[in-house]
Amino acid sequence: MLILPGVAAFSPFRLERLLLTLRRSVSGAEIQSVGARFVHFVDLDRPIEPRDRAVLDRLLEYGPRRTPVSERGDLVLVVPRPGTQSPWSSKATDIAHNAGLTVVRRLERGVMYYVDAGRPLVRFACCKRAEVIDEAVRRLATIRP
Numbered sequence: 437m438l439i440l441p442g443v444a445a446f447s448p449f450r451l452e453r454l455l456l457t458l459r460r461s462v463s464g465a466e467i468q469s470v471g472a473r474f475v476h477f478v479d480l481d482r483p484i485e486p487r488d489r490a491v492l493d494r495l496l497e498y499g500p501r502r503t504p505v506s507e508r509g510d511l512v513l514v515v516p517r518p519g520t521q522s523p524w525s526s527k528a529t530d531i532a533h534n535a536g537l538t539v540v541r542r543l544e545r546g547v548m549y550y551v552d553a554g555r556p557l558v559r560f561a562c563c564k565r566a567e568v569i570d571e572a573v574r575r576l577a578t579i580r581p
Contacts, residue, residue, distance in 0.1 A: 437476030438484070442496060444503045445547045458486070464571040471506035471550040473522065476515070488539055495528075495535060509552030 446454070455470045475494050478484075516522045521542070524555070528543040 437477075438478040438480065438497060440476045440478065440493075441548070442476055442545070444505050445472035445474050448503060458497055459500055467551060468554050469506050469508060469550075469552040471508070473505045473507075473550075474548045475548050477515075477544045477546065479543075481508050481541050484539050491535055491537060492532065492540070493569055495532060495537075496551045505550070507550045509550050510556060512549040512551055513546055514549060515546035539559070 451470055451472065454472075455467065458467050458470060478492065516525070521545065525544045527543060528545070529540065532540040532543055
């Protein structure tokens, strides 16, 4: 499996709104900043050839956001529930296959949130943050200490 970081997941305006929401919703933490970047998970049938990797890299360069991402603080990884396939995954996998990438079994996307509270956050608080970050879809969150 390849794990490839992507571009900024949200505009500066949307990140500011998220920061305000987190500050209101999470008691006991002085959240200073939040950043977000897409991350792509590529399930492969076999090792990928350099030419195919170049095509994959071009396919994963999408969206207008080329802004830098603040990677300070705790990492909260938000991905679809195990056993499910997101609509993004279905479409992206189809596009990869149409581009001739038969080596790709499946593409999936998550969001890496960086939450800076000036000190490490406990696991429970991070899970609560993931619920605040994406209330529309039930997701699992894991953290990097």
